[in-house]
Amino acid sequence: MQKESKYTLKPYDELFFTDDFLFTKIMRAPQIAKGVVQSLLGIKVKKIEFITSQYSIDGLYGGKGIRLDAYLEDEDKVIDIEMQTVIKKDEGLRMRYYQSMMDIDHLNRGDSYIDLKESYVVFICLDDPLGGGKPVYNFVTKEADGGLILNDRIHKVIYNASSFEKAENPDVRAFLEFIKRHSATDRLTKEIQDAVDSCKNHQKWRAEYMLWKDQIREWKDEAREDGLAEGREEGARNKAIETARQLLKMDLLTVEQIATATQLSVEEVVKLKQEINL
DSSP, X not given: OOOOOOOOOOOGGGOOXXXXXXXXXXXXXXXXXXXXXXXXXXOOOOXXXXXXXXXXXXXXXXXXOEEEEEEEEOSSXXXXXXXXXXXXXXXXXXXXXXHHHHHHHHSOTTOOGGGOOEEEEEEEESSOSSSSOOXXXXXXXXXXXXXXXXXXXXXXXXXXXXXXXXXXXXXXXXXXXXXXHXXXXXXXXXXXXXXXHHGGGOHHXXXXXXXXXXXXXXXXXXXXXXXXXXXXSXXXXXXXXXXXXXXXXXXXXXXXXXXXXXXXXXXXXXXHHHHHTO
16 A cells, blocks of 8 residues: 655745755845845854755765755855754754865865865754744854863854753744744844745745745655556556656755655665766
């Protein structure tokens, strides 16, 4: 029997900033992206020279590629911001891999290591992935005994919106409360809420989202019908592979989301992506 996919999509009018589709769209606005960075990290961004959402970095020599939710760069920093609505057990490993791929992508052949910019990998989580009850977990590379800090210019920061009331910084507290309660209380969160509201009238985004949603629903219906008619999994698997190809070409979902939607493994979806890009 074909297993029902657990991946569901909200109606477009119910989307919020924390939903992947809207987050990647709204973070394309330089002023909002700059505000999020400065409010959360407390660092000055001189001028964003490069900004994109759903930025893909392909793996080398057949390795695993990644797609970053929001990737920003200014004169001396590179910053990746990821929205995490579901707790996973591999946050640390994911951050490690994202960091390494960002460095590979940034450093050109022949450049010196000194050319590597200060790097931030930021995960914004609705709930506490580490269980410590902190609103912010800030990691840098230190000696094992907690002494000297290694000057590798790497920062890994996890924000836990469920503990927003404990945040000492008012900007961080306001942002995390907005993420958790959908309550806009300061200039930045009100600006983001305005962007969320205005998306309801963005017909191109609505069309993209509906195409994405319809593609997944069509796959689920066809897979169910094939499974019942044929009495075997082969037909459903072929449909899943074809749907994964179409979703990859649309370039609206991450590899992990396509794997969830089609019930293929992440490795299978990565292989399909490499075949499409040949």
